[in-house]
Amino acid sequence: MNQQHSASDTAYEKIRDAIFEEKYERGEKLTEVKLAEELGVSRTPVRDAMRKLEEEGLIKDKRVINPTIKDLMNTFDVRMLLEGFAVRQAARYMGPDRIEGLQRCVETGKQGTTEEIMEANKEFHDIIVRASNNDVLIDTIERMQSVIFLFRRTVVYHQRPRLIEEHEAILEAIQNHEEDQAESLMKSHLKKDLDFSIHSW
Amino acid sequence: MNQQHSASDTAYEKIRDAIFEEKYERGEKLTEVKLAEELGVSRTPVRDAMRKLEEEGLIKDKRVINPTIKDLMNTFDVRMLLEGFAVRQAARYMGPDRIEGLQRCVETGKQGTTEEIMEANKEFHDIIVRASNNDVLIDTIERMQSVIFLFRRTVVYHQRPRLIEEHEAILEAIQNHEEDQAESLMKSHLKKDLDFSIHSW
């Protein structure tokens, strides 16, 4: 059923995770041969992986990105636009399955482990994004995920206050079909994430 | 100064242009060896090119895209969000160089050849997008350009009425620092492009 991972895919995942775990420092030059040796594959799949990582913005000019505050703000400005739009569609109509999904995310946010909370936080936003029913929008946010993840670790590991309550309020607006309210809440929610990320930078 | 084109770059351009010129039909399967032979290079640069084209959405699953009306609408929804935001920043402040650039685009739109008009049309939007001063937003729209271009041919070759007048109105709003007006005009401008594209589909 599930096609097995190719060497390119595993190379991609390993390099990506190594960047997340800061095994490779910010700004470090990544060379194909070095990575190929470390992963025990040839340069070809490594090249594929690096191209994908460049696409996602995790690598730039063969170097691990070292995002500035401005990059962070730019990313969030785009997120606010896209997720603000998405949550409007969600408020217009969202099926019971997805509503339940959001409720579960809130639950986990209240009583899960740190790792579970991070996952639930991401899933909450993912469900709303998918509710946009716009593949272009979905793909665009998907591509931003890696960079966002780099920042989200900060936010959740430091346990930003009121995060779950805000999710709850957004969910309520969705259930009540309050589009304006949902968009407004989502944007201020993301704005707080941004501010929190900047201050704990 | 200008680094010369690599085989990957020229392969990318040639395949892309061939798709634009419909030398390859919508939905046609593109195989690496066939393209490599046609371009007189090995598979390696062709693979690079195809990956980039997939990234841009011109190829999907090794096939030339055959976009649906929904794809078109999705693309424009995202465009409206991003360019609406960009034109706000432009209206807040835009330097004299860029203002002049926009004016030249309007001029060309009035009295240029069809090909020049197309170029000026794109440049008009590009200048505004760049004025957002947000690299994430710029890159995102940049990536959408190929698909947009596929549609824009339709719009300009059929000479949509009032297109230049709308550009002029947007420019005026920018010069008068009317953010709300600029955003509103840009969104309705794009909406008309969308409707026109759909009807001449």
Next chain:
DNA sequence: AATTATAAAATTGTGTACAATTGTTTTTGT
């Protein structure tokens, strides 16, 4: 000592062979 020129090394780009996979036809059995 600083700057330019030259050589060496490292890195990336490209071609090509072969392996693995996928897709297509042919064969076989009922």
Next chain:
DNA sequence: ACAAAAACAATTGTACACAATTTTATAATT
């Protein structure tokens, strides 16, 4: 004639060799 199986063909994935380019180190000139 149809379904299943086997053989074959086509396509993509991966490794590796070599070329082209870029970077770094070394030498030469003022």
